[in-house]
Amino acid sequence: MSVHTTDGGRGGWSMVREPAPEAPSVVFEMECTTCGHASGPAEERTAVEEWAVRHAVGYPAHSGFREIVHRFWRALPTAPSDDEAA
Helix, strand or coil: CEEEEECHHHCEEEEEECCCCCCCCEEEEEEECCCCCECCCECCHHHHHHHHHHHHHHCCCCCCEEEEEEECEEEEEECCCHHHHC
């Protein structure tokens, strides 16, 4: 998936998923909506879900959680098309 914008005759920019092979495609985190404690980031969603269950067991009144999902993107310049360059 990408988004492309143009900037007159100077070319444009595209938003693309982070192409670096070492970059994770997604990172998950879970945050307690009662106290604000968070699981910390993890590449596996089950890890943050397990943290939330353990937190709820330890603090039974803390049963609401917010899932935070981080996806990594990069803005890359694109060459102007022939129409834009004219």
